[in-house]
Amino acid sequence: xxxxxxxxxxxxxxxxxxxxxxxxxxxxxxxxxxxxxxxxxxxxxxxxxxxxxxxxxxxxxxxxxxxxxxxxxxxxxxxxxxxxxxxxxxxxxxxxxxxxxxxxxxxxxxxxxxxxxxxxxxxxxxxxxxxxxxxxxxxxxxxxxxxxxxxxxxxxxxxxxxxxxxxxxxxxxxxxxxxxxxxxxxxxxxxxxxxxxxxxxxxxxxxxxxxxxxxxxxxxxxxxxxxxxxxxxxxxxxxxxxxxxxxxxxxxxxxx
Amino acid sequence: xxxxxxxxxxxxxxxxxxxxxxxxxxxxxxxxxxxxxxxxxxxxxxxxxxxxxxxxxxxxxxxxx
Numbered sequence: 038x039x040x041x042x043x044x045x046x047x048x049x050x051x052x053x054x055x056x057x058x059x060x061x062x063x064x065x066x067x068x069x070x071x072x073x074x075x076x077x078x079x080x081x082x083x084x085x086x087x088x089x090x091x092x093x094x095x096x097x098x099x100x101x102x103x104x105x106x107x108x109x110x111x112x113x114x115x116x117x118x119x120x121x122x123x124x125x126x127x128x129x130x131x132x133x134x135x136x137x138x139x140x141x142x143x144x145x146x147x148x149x150x151x152x153x154x155x156x157x158x159x160x161x162x163x164x165x166x167x168x169x170x171x172x173x174x175x176x177x178x179x180x181x182x183x184x185x186x187x188x189x190x191x192x193x194x195x196x197x198x199x200x201x202x203x204x205x206x207x208x209x210x211x212x213x214x215x216x217x218x219x220x221x222x223x224x225x226x227x228x229x230x231x232x233x234x235x236x237x238x239x240x241x242x243x244x245x246x247x248x249x250x251x252x253x254x255x256x257x258x259x260x261x262x263x264x265x266x267x268x269x270x271x272x273x274x275x276x277x278x279x280x281x282x283x284x285x286x287x288x289x290x291x292x293x
Numbered sequence: 294x295x296x297x298x299x300x301x302x303x304x305x306x307x308x309x310x311x312x313x314x315x316x317x318x319x320x321x322x323x324x325x326x327x328x329x330x331x332x333x334x335x336x337x338x339x340x341x342x343x344x345x346x347x348x349x350x351x352x353x354x355x356x357x358x
Contacts, residue, residue: 052356052357052358053356053357053358054356054357054358055356055358056356062356075357075358076354076355076356076357077354077355077356077357077358078325078352078353078354078355079352079353079355080299080350080351080352080353081353081355083298083317083318084318086322087353087355088322088323088324088353088354088355089322089323089353089354091354091355091356092323092353092354095354104357105357105358107357107358113330117327117330117331117332120325120332120334121325121326121327121332121352122325124325124332124334124335125323125324125325125352125353125354126354192358240358242358243358
């Protein structure tokens with residue numbers, strides 16, 4: 038599966054925020070064998086070189102970066118942030134976030150489509166953080182997106198896949214589009230479930246960064262994503278409502 | 294001249310955005326800039342003159358999800 042023409046080294050995308058220390062972040066990225074890491078742009082106090090140290094750490098890890106527009110609430114903010122990110126991180130990839138509601142951090146799909154169109158026309162390769170809305174997905178594709186990133190649940194909630202039916206429908210409607218579950222995944226089993234549904238990748242941050250042992254959790258996610266990917270390729274059995282004995286009935290002794 | 298840098302008032306001696314970054318000690322730091330809400334590419338910082346009350350944003354790489 039290609040993401041804007043690029044084959045990723047793994048299907049696990051990892052966020053870089055909220056780790057206890059830069060060392061633990063680096064250990065976690067390595068343990069996850071992340072195919073992409075997400076980054077952002079923020080103000081830093083004058084004289085502080087925290088941003089430069091962070092960038093140097095990320096560069097040394099050698100993993101492709103996906104800058105985000107986190108915290109943007111309008112098309113203009115998101116588009117301007119994307120331009121700033123393209124210059125700083127030297128990539129035309131952008132994880133486009135346009136937040137519409139503060140409690141759930143739910144994407145504003147209307148503003149998202151507009152920002153995606155503007156950025157795509159300007160040469161950006163847009164990874165839109167979206168709801169699992171089918172019509173919205175269609176509009177994003179028309180706006181130039183070649184990857185879709187529906188949420189599993191609200192950012193940082195750890196609730197897993199809230200709408201499996203919706204995610205399954207999205208997969209069915211866009212069989213050839215790279216799909217990534219972004220946000221809401223709390224456990225490796227959630228990530229495996231997303232991959233079993235046929236999703237091409239997952240993006241995790243809080244579930245790793247806020248674990249008691251982030252690097253170990255990163256390894257667990259790596260294994261879960263790989264397991265889910267292999268399981269999908271192995272064509273899982275259909276669910277049934279009634280039991281079907283797995284041990285042969287034929288040849289069973291009569292002992293009653 | 295008084296301007297706002299990341300929303301903090303600041304009196305500056307220079308007239309250009311490139312001069313401001315020098316004055317604030319950013320040197321060769323990897324940052325992105327915007328003035329009055331519009332992105333200013335690095336190549337245009339030398340020719341962009343700042344007016345009284347200009348709102349300058351200077352952003353650096355940071356952790357993100």
